[in-house]
Amino acid sequence: MPIHEKSLIRPENLHVHEELEIDGVDVSGHWSTFIGSRVVTDYNEDLEEEIAALPGGEHIHRCWQCGSCTNSCTVYAVNEDFNPRYWIYLIRIGMEEELLRDGDIIWQCVSCNKCTYACPRDVAPEGVMKATAHWLELKGHRPKSPSILFDEVFSEQVFATGKIEEGRIVRDFFRRTSQPLVQEWLVEMVRRMVRHLPLKQLMTMGWFTILRPRTRGWGRARAAIAEHVAEEEARRRAALGLVDKATE
Amino acid sequence: MAQKYQKVAYYPGCALEGSGHAYDRSTRALGKALGLDLVEVKNWNCCGAMEVKNVDPKLQTYLSSRVMSIAAKEMGFDAVMAPCNGCYHNLKKAEYDLADDQESRDVVGKLSEAAGHAAYQAGNLETIHALDWIKEAIGEDGLGERVKNSLKGLRVANYYGCMYTRPRHIFPEKDQGAGSESTSQPHFMDDLLAAAGAVNVDYPLKTACCGGAHTLSDSDISTKLVLNLLQTAEAAGAEVIATECPTCHTGLEMHQVRAEKMLGVKTTVKVLYFTQLLGLALGLKPRKVGVHENISDSIGFLKEKGLA
Known part of the structure; x- marks a missing residue:
């Protein structure tokens, strides 16, 4: 299936003038669409490391953008905005604000693992999707899905x-x-x-x-699991630079 | 004559005690009819299904390792059979992680000690699916000899789902040439049902996804995916979709109803566990293999076909 690529040019920055004349030249209509300039100043240079610190995101650095993940994706076949390759790209170059624009659908990954099966670089994109969904919620960008x-x-x-x-x-x-x-x-x-x-x-x-x-006799396992969960939660929050109010 | 897996540990898992009870019933009935011993894993726990890994993958590894520890170390088995794709997948995944990753071994060691049981080590146990079990212990020829009530050309679409073949690296025994299971074109269920007299239709969605992980949390996508599976099976000429996973099976049944009620699209293809179909072929009564427990009503259909 061909991959519909998303442009980094935002739709609201595309300007088409029905009637416009500049220095005596008629520049009306679609043939001379103007692109509003945009300077990206909000890179999160730690974004890749933050995702990599969450379970499933460990191997994101291996990606070479072949697109096998998106090409094989179950959800992409239903919704073309669901594009794992694009999100991995944004995370790796730190374009947090662009990533947030799709923050409402990243959780929809169905864990079918077709991407992980197809990936030639063992990125495990399914894990990256889960790590990214967690990241969005831990950082407070999205409510729990x-x-x-x-x-x-x-x-x-x-x-x-x-x-x-x-x-x-x-x-x-x-x-x-x-x-x-x-x-x-x-x-x-x-x-x-x-x-x-x-x-x-x-x-x-x-x-x-x-x-x-x-x-039967689950009590000791229950206590051990609770302790592990608390430790792991603290580790993740620390990795994302989130300071607990209690320890502040 | 294959002699492997005549007596194995049996891990039914949570779904087979609930919505997938027909799969438990038919698996046990099949074992009994074929003279194969299933010994249930004592005091087992949930493997973590598809959910615990999203909270913490290491905990899923621990949960699965506890089940394997009991089967191997307390009960002395060298093979455990899990009919549920989710359980099978998770035990395989834990086996892979414990062989491959020191951090997983550390977490499992620590939690096992705190919980008061022996820690499982990679290599203590072999995890097999119900398909491996019948295929190895009885085989197609053995099955063919025991068929009393042939499926008589029943047209079946074999649906394997995601967890049985993906990701490839946790199934080192697959894709090993002739005789082994294929992760891209699985055929064990096709082989067994053909031996029981069924005609396997050419079904392109054998390993497509039913959206089972989001069956309740994102029902609209699940309904779309399931409807595609059902309609494609019908287009391929199938009368029945044979399943091997309680999540897929219940998902197909549930969203068949949901598509009918929410989208007004009715499909008539029946959904049966492969163990139910094999049981019927061995002459077991529909009730013995839990046909009455399915949501998809196939009792009238099976009577029509002379199978009930």
């Missing part, structure tokens, strides 16, 4: 009990994203799911929801 909220709901359950219970995940996630549980398609799906189930199995499913599946 639905994807991160789902990851958190899920991980909290695993860390707490060793296992998950799907019904609880769905309920917690919908609550945290303020979505109604009663949506026509969801109701229809549940109806189709249970229509052939014998009563005994339905009751077992009900008990499962109430009792919650759990790994």
Whole structure:
């Protein structure tokens, strides 16, 4: 699939004059589009290092811009603004402000790993997408995306009990994203799911929801994981130059 | 006659206790019918699925390593079978990381000690998928001999999904020439279903993505991706999509309903686990392989085909 390249010229800087005469020369119309000048002064020289300090971003420096990632990307096929190669380029040259303009879609990476499969330089672009999504949120540029909220709901359950219970995940996630549980398609799906189930199995499913599946003797693992999470969070914040209020 | 994997540790994982219960039921029924021993990993935990790695990849490695530690060190197995693509993928990924990366070994060592169990070391255990299990332990010929109720030319699109083949480096045994699985054109499921009498249609989206990671957090994209999978299968002449992953399977079923309700696009192709199809071919009743637990209603269809 051909890659639609984004221009670094912003649309609002393209000026077309319907009627304009300069020094007696008619320069009206599209043939003489003017480009407003722009001086980029807001480079973040640390951007590549910041992304590389977050899990998944470690190998971003290897990229040589071949475009195999974007070419193979599942999300790009649905939305041409989703362009991993372009974002890796912006990160490497430090154009933070340009990157922020796509900040609302970077989280949409579905982790299919086609990019990582195709990449000849082992950049692991899937990891770079996750690192960049985290970076946007840690730096306060974006609110937590639905994807991160789902990851958190899920991980909290695993860390707490060793296992998950799907019904609880769905309920917690919908609550945290303020979505109604009663949506026509969801109701229809549940109806189709249970229509052939014998009563005994339905009751077992009900008990499962109430009792919650759990790994026995998980307490020590839970404590060790919590400690690791806290250490890792502090490391990431330090790497991005974010000073905790508590330690300030 | 292949003798490998006659008795393996079995790691069902969380999905197979919930939305993917039909896959658990059919996998166990298949093992029983074929005389293969599955011993469930004791007191297992979640492998981290597709979510924990986004919070911290090292924790996913630890979670998967704990499962492997129990199977290898407490139960003494040399192979663990995971039917779920997510579990299979994560165990493979942990195996790769622990062989390759000192930092991963350090984190797993530290957490295992704190949690009070032996740390898993790379090489202690082999992780296999349910496809490897049947393919190696029984093989196509062995399966063909045991078929009691042939799938009789049932037209099937084989859907493998993302996690079974990507990224390539965590599957060192794949792409090793004749007999091995291919990461670009996987064929193990095709081989087994053909041995059971199915006709595999030419399906170009075997390893395309169903959007499973964002099935609830970005439902519109998932619905688009799934609809593409369903419509392409129908265009290829398939009556059934055979699956090998509970996330893909539930995603296909869920977004088939969602596409119908939200976009008004109805598709009729059925969705069944490959273990369900193999079980039916071995003469098991639909209930034994959990057909009644699927969202996609194929009971009438299977009766029509003489398979129920």
